[in-house]
Amino acid sequence: MAQQLRPSKPADKQSKIDWSRRQEAENFAETVKLFRQGKIDPDMFRRFRLQHGAYGTRMTDDYAMVRIKVPAGQVYPNQLEKIAQLSEMYSIGSAHFSTRENIQLHWVILEDVSEIMQSLSDVGMTSREACGNTVRNVMCSPMSGVCKDEIFDTTPYALAIARFMLRNPICQGLPRKFKFNFTCCEKHGMIRIVDVGLLPQIQEIDGEKRKGFKIFLGGGLGNRSFVGHQLEDFTPVEDLLYTSMAVIRIFDRMGDRKNLSRNRMRYLVNDLGWEKFQNLVLKERAVVKATQSVIVKLNIDDSVNEIQRPISVNDESASIPDGYARWEKTNVEKQSQSGFNSVFIGLEAGDITANQLRSVAEIIRDYSAEGFARNGFSQNIVIRYVHDDDLKSMYSRLIENGLAKTGSLTMASAVGCSGTTSCNLALTNSHRLAKEVQRKFLELNYDEDDDLKDSTIKISGCPNSCGQHQIATIGFYGGGGRHGTDMFPNYTMSLGGKFDEDAMLGHHTARVPVKRIIPVILKIIELFKENKQSDDTLAKWIDRVVSGNESSKITGVDDIKKAIAPLIVPPNVEDEPDFYMDYGSDTNYHTVTGKGECAA
């Protein structure tokens, strides 16, 4: 390769906000000790542990999962390097990117958690209020600021809300967890499946343009899922804080603290009825406004992001690396800023090795003109502000580091929750299943198929929906099935879930044994191909099928059921022993679960 002049790299960008508080680490270590000595009640300890971002782990009290918050998904190179190091020191040498823009370290010895917290402080990160009955990580679309359809960039507002709520006394003992999602546009955010979802809007009043939001309340996924309701036509940015406080106060006061299985705010909204809840919020907001003795304001950092193209690594003479076209088609999104691109880095079910994290950090420094990355919604990482001229060279770098998996922006990148790899409540290994599905899709080049592009596959290991299966075009949640006396992992399949402006939860269609999931997905794709209209996509077709609006041979869900019926009949155990084993396991399946703590 020809030698290029490389101007020195600009100074490493670091997070302007320090989310950490150092004393918390020491306090955590002390509390663990007291707990081990039996001086703290286990339930109290559990609440404390969750408040500090450490979940329990499957079938053991010795280990924890540490969930590191990444507010608005904004993550810096030095932070990724620190997490790489921590994963090797205290975890399994890999880290995990979650669907809510957190980064998780699994199988951490409880006694080591305080060391992780200590080190996170060095790079301004925290796990505080990442779990438990708190305001969870405040999300923001990974395309905010660069999306072609966005009205304005909501990132500063997401960060300000995160800052206001973190460690705020009003958020320390909520009836249940509470989630905020900000987005750029309908397509890129998940604003209708959270407690508070925010879509940017501009309203012109007397010739003056005012920024504000459409706010959606009371959505959420879980054992029972609901789609959020729009509060009012337009909520000006000045009212963002008051509205948020009003909603949290109502939830705090009226939310169900007894019945753990139905205490998310969506149940309150459902029980009261939307109109009543809506009125309460509007009234409460007026009260909040009127009774502030000092004006409480959000700390909005509206300063413009410095965009500085780091280096020109472009090499005109270099040949186009193999596979480049496929990768560019399925992983790169053009930005509203001309000449710049957002590059999606696909992982398998969100997992990444320590060395890959270090490479990502270096690649951000070398290629991103904004100097940091954003965590995506599908267990992925987005490096933005990559110049057109640098894409090929960046692709080569990604290949070298095993980070150039194609299909990030397509149906191939299946989402899978932790499942039996670490979660106490899991019934199946949904995590591995997602990886298997993705591998099959890439092997079949389905990532390049435009008909499949806007569809999704999401998998949960039990009905709790952490894998967001209800909003997937094809979703699955795990359970156990039985044939005679033999058990096998058996997933419930739902079809037609959506999270855009026509948000809809998928329709339960059939129970599919784990080792038949791939054949069933392929069968559905085959049916689609046989019956599709010329400019159809799988998602549109399934949408028509589930709503009974399809006029081809397949007129409804029942026809799909019929077509897959032969595939899902359990064979005898002697004929196909593998059928009775979950992925990642060489023994016959049986369900084992520990004490769940989602409601803790």
Add this chain to the structure above:
Amino acid sequence: MCCMIDSDIPIINSKLLREKIQENSIRIVDVRRDQEYQQGHITNAVNLPLAKLLADDSSESIQKIAQDLGISDETPTVIYDDTFGALSSRVVWALQYIGHKDVKLLDVTFSQWKDLGYEISTEVPEIETATHSVKINPEIMATAEYLEKVKENKNVVIIDNRERLNYLEQHIPGAINIPYRTLASDGKILRTKEGMKTLLKNRGISEDAEIITYCGSVGTLSGLAYYALKSIGVSNVKLYVHSFKEWKSLEKPIDKQENANYWDLSAE
């Protein structure tokens, strides 16, 4: 060299070694492969590829290796590697095992030494063979039988230094896991003393306990742990030098973290 024995702790600071480097009486041993050694090593260092020691680690063989490297009973000796200190630890331990009193582990790797801008050279020093006695130091070694005998004792702590996933999959019953990566700090092969003490304190491991370390097969990763413990003055540490490979081959009992598919979380 009197100054090299400024404490009982068998670890030497790179800055101090740099000052002593020209003293001919010190023997510096590079335990990387011959080829790597030839391309540049710490000035005045001689080469002992670790494989040579592992091929036969009887006391006679270690004695001969020492003698061939010109190490007498009195020669102050410093060992380094480029594998986060695990290989050099194993060699320091072997020399201590045959009774050498003044052998130290360099607190940085070769790469870290270079990063510090310290002297390196390609010159290979002449070696004059020496005589070394064998006075076995049995209290620093644990055998499988010994480990089995004491493992239930209250005052005994067994530490497994392999990576977490290997440990979860199988380990000696009762062992706790401190992956070798936990032992390093930025720019050094070991944690600061304070950091090491905190780690033990959090884990509830008493510095007065009898601690036995082991790893996968030849006692390198656990050798590093051995010296991490020595660095803060833990007095009763033993290396189960033949480690888990031997334990398994002897079909001794093994524990496992059941009912979880943790391997599927790894991106390797």
